[in-house]
Amino acid sequence: MFSILSPRTVDLAQAAGVLTEWFDVTTRAAMALLTEWSGQYDVPVEEVGRALLEVLQGCDTGCDPALVRQLENRLRVLPAELAAAGN
Secondary structure (H helix, E strand, O other), rough: OOOOOOHHHHHHHHHHHHHHHHHHOOHHHHHHHHHHHHHHHHHOOOOOHHHHHHHHHHHOOOOOOHHHHHHHHHHHHHHHHHHHHHH
């Protein structure tokens, strides 16, 4: 038996996967970051995932440009934030 994942779910999983690879965090920590950013920017977590993929892949996914810029800025400081938190 298999389930069909929605494109939004796939985007979210890919975004979490990229965070785990690039920033050496656990999947749980990556999802926590995506959820935190979702709350901060008042958008669904799936939208954060899609926007993050736009930032990382350099392709236009139709996300709000302001959200994309905010995530670019977050990624610039993320290594320092993780180091300060002991991750």
